[in-house]
Amino acid sequence: MRTFIKLLIGACVVTGAGTVGPTAVHAFAADAAGAMDSPAGASGVDPHAHDNHHKMSGTMRSTVDYTLPPVSLIRDDGKTVSLISELNDGRPVILTFIYTTCRGICPMVSQTFEQFQGLLGGDREKVHLVSISIDPEEDTPARLRAYATRFSAGPEWQYYTGTVATSIATQKAFNVYRGDKMNHTPVAFVRAAPGKPWLRIDGFATPDELLSAYHELVASN
Template sequence: MKTNRTWMIGALVLAGAGLTGVGAVAATAEDLADGAAIEVQHHQATDMQPAPAGKMAHEMAHDTAMHMHHHHDMTTGTVRSTVQYTLPPVTLVRDDGKAVSLPDELNDGRPVILTFIYTSCTTICPMVSQTFEELQARLGADRDKVHLVSISIDPEEDTTARLKAYAARFDAGPEWQHYTGTVEASIAAQRAFNVYRGDKMNHTAVVFFRAAPGKPWLRLDGLATPGELLSAYHDVVASN
């Protein structure tokens, strides 16, 4: 069991971060230290070069914990869950400058694929937005029937002009809107979908799917591929 756990922690170290979404694997500092120590022992047996395992374990655990704290979740792999969310009665500002009701935007009858981003993000957000861009192409005839939604978690910086430029960067079509608004409205939306982490730097990759108003949401935590997004969309629509 310890060998397996060490392998998982080693994977987290190599990936650079740990999942913080639903069903994620949590590694304590003690676990990291244990894993690091075992890895060090393995290298000693292989290379026959003794090393101060305790010190290296401590440094590896410390460095990994710091990296996980200060960086986005960049771990590959996804976790699915089905959740009922209540949409808050807040007003957001669409990238065309129009103030709109969040419930009205999401309850217009179309299937919804939703995520949270911010334009100055250089890690997760561009990757998620790029998968949305490719998803648009893969939707084919369904493209005009789906509502793609990206809500900013940094509304103070993300003006409608910045959102429009960001949308153009990823060739967002008319079915894909980006939203900003007040800080309070953005936080309310984040809390409603259980993604609020207090600081945009703690933002994790997550996409939500819903077939129609009143239906449950499929939550996909982790960096999904365009194929995974398309599969999740088809699953949600088929279950409606």
Template sequence: MKMLDRCRLFSLCLLAASCGLAQAHGGVDHSAHGAPAAHQEKTSVRFADVQLLDQNGMPVRLEKDLVGDHLVVMGFIYTSCTTVCPVVSSIMAKVQKQLGGRVGEDVQLVSISVDPQRDDPKRLQTYAKTFQAGPGWSWLTGTPYAVSETLKGLGSFSANLGEHPPLILVGDGRSGKWTRFYGFTDPALLVSEIDRLSAKRVHAKHTAIAQEQQP
């Protein structure tokens, strides 16, 4: 099966599966997106120097406390979304499963609520239980100002909740290299990008060692 056909089939399956999840999280209908075609693009990001809160109510700063030196998979959701957001969270859950013990070690997963007025830490914690299995996945909210500044820097801000893009960012906090994945992306592609970034780290390390050993 061609990769494009595989991705389309995967997207349709995820969309169908999300219907059951959506019933458990009643709220805003996000169906205006339909089933967006998956595509990706290289990008740069800016981390706003603001305080956010994780699902345990602990204050965090995204760049310093979570991104840091990690490889990162970052999604954008809100708990009352009934279609696209459960699919995005399901994709990230599959990424967590495929990466296994690397999550919480060299890889960090982050989900940021785009609806801080309703999504307090307790609500995010309850929502996260549907998707998260194990450590290394932080769910973030904060004041409307802090969240909007964060989203603007990451290219995921929208004044209308129903129009925020289905988007997952994958990047390397060390090198600053990031890729935006729009639509319902096959988790295998996200894991492949993590592996590619990890391999570049190894290559850069070996190159640096070789240069140091030169007379």
């Protein structure tokens, strides 16, 4: 893994979100190094995932059943809401974790969500895109609204913050808590409907990969 990180430094990584320069590569390398010491191991894959892992375009996919914690978050419109109610409103959910001052992973993930949002076409109003902050002390609803505007987020794409405790509880529920925001890794979660398992995609999923996962899960629901 350390060799892999060294190879990344000074190179360029091409993803569905575009070409990333050395700065983002250094950020990703730091995240990968942090993941080495994380409970999920070097890959960041959830140890509780079902044994049907397989790779697509440099990502690792797994099907996982998560129990949502009974916590309240603050939506980017300033309203306090139940996490369970927000995710169980009947729509398919595509979820990720970000923070607004991130300069490496988060802009890439958010740009991917922006492109995915465009690819949805007529299905756009049927889904719920969710971005949850892992830095709630800095990410106020106003800051999240400004960040959402940066990525042309539509009404179906909402951002959430809250207290440090609720943020950590939510991260732990999805097995993405790494103790420090600098150690986070790119992960996306897709679920067809309430009560269904989540498809966890570790790594930089492309917009097309998210779209394919969404169509597959909805078709099989």
